[in-house]
Amino acid sequence: MASTRQIRNIALVGFMGTGKSSVGRMIADQLHFTFLDTDDLIESRAGKSITAIFAEEGEAAFRKMEAAVIAELAARKRTVISTGGGVAAGPGNLDSLREHALVVCLWASPEKIWERVRGQTHRPLLREADPLAKIRELLAAREPHYKQADVLLNTELRSVREVVQQVLHQFKLIRSKAR
Numbered sequence: 001m002a003s004t005r006q007i008r009n010i011a012l013v014g015f016m017g018t019g020k021s022s023v024g025r026m027i028a029d030q031l032h033f034t035f036l037d038t039d040d041l042i043e044s045r046a047g048k049s050i051t052a053i054f055a056e057e058g059e060a061a062f063r064k065m066e067a068a069v070i071a072e073l074a075a076r077k078r079t080v081i082s083t084g085g086g087v088a089a090g091p092g093n094l095d096s097l098r099e100h101a102l103v104v105c106l107w108a109s110p111e112k113i114w115e116r117v118r119g120q121t122h123r124p125l126l127r128e129a130d131p132l133a134k135i136r137e138l139l140a141a142r143e144p145h146y147k148q149a150d151v152l153l154n155t156e157l158r159s160v161r162e163v164v165q166q167v168l169h170q171f172k173l174i175r176s177k178a179r
């Protein structure tokens, strides 16, 4: 696998509320890369919100759309890809991303995630009586997948700017080694 990798892009994976979109936009600005969000792409293709897709078609249908979008990204160049929180756990998604992107996982504890997302309403998976328990359960189930990323960055004690600098550093390092 490693020998066939061509790292042209950066893919951010990780749980909801770890800052993938804000970090991704800043990295794209700095590198003059295109920014792409897999959830936005899914919504524009489906012509409806993620919440409506979950409600009307179910999570399994959403995961299929997600996997199709991930597979198409292999054609991208100079792109920073922010992915939905469940992408890393989808069969084949990480392998696919790794072919063309440095895969960076943004990490935070369940408590920190809850603190960041509690005011937001657009995440169907957290519409639960006990959202913090749901975050703990999903994070534990996904942890082995997230840990397969090339770089794992704890965002709890770092500002967005510091996380961006770390990702840029890792990207430049790996690209200079590939030359």
Ligand code: S3P
Binding pocket: 014, 015, 016, 017, 039, 050, 083, 084, 085, 086, 087, 122, 123, 124, 125
């Ligand atoms: C999901 C995370 C969401 C979105 C969907 C499912 C998940 O994306 O893809 O609600 O399974 O964790 P964000 O991580 O951008 O919130």
